[in-house]
Amino acid sequence: xxxxxxxxxxxxxxxxxxxxxxxxxxxxxxxxxxxxxxxxxxxxxxxxxxxxxxxxxxxxxxxxxxxxxxxxxxxxxxxxxxxxxxxxxxxxxxxxxxxxxxxxxxxxxxxxxxxxxxxxxxxxxxxxxxxxxxxxxxxxxxxxxxxxxxxxxxxxxxxxxxxxxxxxxxxxxxxxxxxxxxxxxxxxxxxxxxxxxxxxxxxxxxxxxxxxxxxxxxxxxxxxxxxxxxxxxxxxxxxxxxxxxxxxxxxxxxxxxxxxxxxxxxxxxxxxxxxxxxxxxxxxxxxxxxxxxxx
Numbered sequence: 001x002x003x004x005x006x007x008x009x010x011x012x013x014x015x016x017x018x019x020x021x022x023x024x025x026x027x028x029x030x031x032x033x034x035x036x037x038x039x040x041x042x043x044x045x046x047x048x049x050x051x052x053x054x055x056x057x058x059x060x061x062x063x064x065x066x067x068x069x070x071x072x073x074x075x076x077x078x079x080x081x082x083x084x085x086x087x088x089x090x091x092x093x094x095x096x097x098x099x100x101x102x103x104x105x106x107x108x109x110x111x112x113x114x115x116x117x118x119x120x121x122x123x124x125x126x127x128x129x130x131x132x133x134x135x136x137x138x139x140x141x142x143x144x145x146x147x148x149x150x151x152x153x154x155x156x157x158x159x160x161x162x163x164x165x166x167x168x169x170x171x172x173x174x175x176x177x178x179x180x181x182x183x184x185x186x187x188x189x190x191x192x193x194x195x196x197x198x199x200x201x202x203x204x205x206x207x208x209x210x211x212x213x214x215x216x217x218x219x220x221x222x223x224x225x226x227x228x229x230x231x232x233x234x235x236x237x238x239x240x241x242x243x244x245x246x247x248x249x250x251x252x253x254x255x256x257x258x259x260x261x262x263x264x265x266x267x268x269x270x271x272x273x274x275x276x277x278x279x280x281x282x283x284x285x286x287x288x289x290x291x292x293x294x295x
Contacts, residue, residue: 024149024182026109029216030209031092037207039288041090044165046252046288047245050262053168059198060261064243066167069236078223080138082161083176085117087191087205094216109144109151109180115220122153129156136172151180163193163203168262171197185211201264252287254280 034041050063070076086093094112099105106124113119118137122144129141140158144151155176163170174195181188190206193199230236238244249260256278265271 023146027096029094029212030187031212033208040088047166048248051259052267053262054199054201054264055262056200062169063167065237067236072228072230074225077225081117082158083120083140083155084161094218112218153178170195173197254282
């Protein structure tokens with residue numbers, strides 16, 4: 001055996017126990033499959049639908065104060081969402097890698113911006129997260145590591161945002177862990193959000209994208225602030241105990257109020273046994289019923 005072959009054989013043996021250096025290519029344009037959680041990604045969830053949200057008391061109280069008219073305030077019309085919007089928003093994503101010009105190694109993976117979500121830069125060079133007192137932004141700060149063929153990204157330093165588009169909010173202490181999993185022409189994102197201010201347990205969600213047949217742009221047209229009818233100096237909201245929509249899910253679908261108001265217990269299948277005696281099937285579905293023409 002020549003020296004070249006001996007060296008190659010030794011390298012293969014030494015590397016047998018090491019993780020593979022070649023990783024999955026995530027780059028490209030990815031189109032969202034919006035039939036998953038179609039209501040969440042489309043018109044938005046029903047008011048007062050907090051089912052499955054692991055609220056603590058503060059999170060529920062904040063959500064019940066919310067009025068959807070808040071987004072019509074001039075200072076909120078062009079407000080960006082946090083990076084959690086990538087998990088529950090409508091649009092697809094464009095992903096590419098940025099490399100070191102000398103070594104060619106990937107320094108960062110970038111998930112392009114939407115018109116209402118900032119770009120996510122996933123740093124792969126081992127840099128640490130900033131201190132807790134460092135400035136927060138809509139982009140946040142994200143680092144990533146490969147676990148086999150799965151890219152796991154960890155995001156901190158986000159500004160407050162929404163968890164569900166009906167008043168369920170996240171604080172600026174929320175953190176987000178997202179797994180990017182590619183299977184051929186499909187890309188699955190599985191994400192976990194933890195928030196010590198508004199949630200008692202982590203919240204989980206996943207979504208799927210497929211390769212887009214055409215090039216997707218990153219970003220969008222600039223937002224223009226307009227008058228949407230909210231009086232100057234007024235912040236639409238509901239005072240504690242005055243939200244008129246807390247019985248919405250019971251009236252529409254017969255779901256008991258204790259389930260509609262959320263809480264960690266409502267995330268688990270065993271909760272159905274607890275509330276089944278309080279559930280009454282409505283005579284007719286009145287909203288978001290699915291099927292032809294929404295009936």
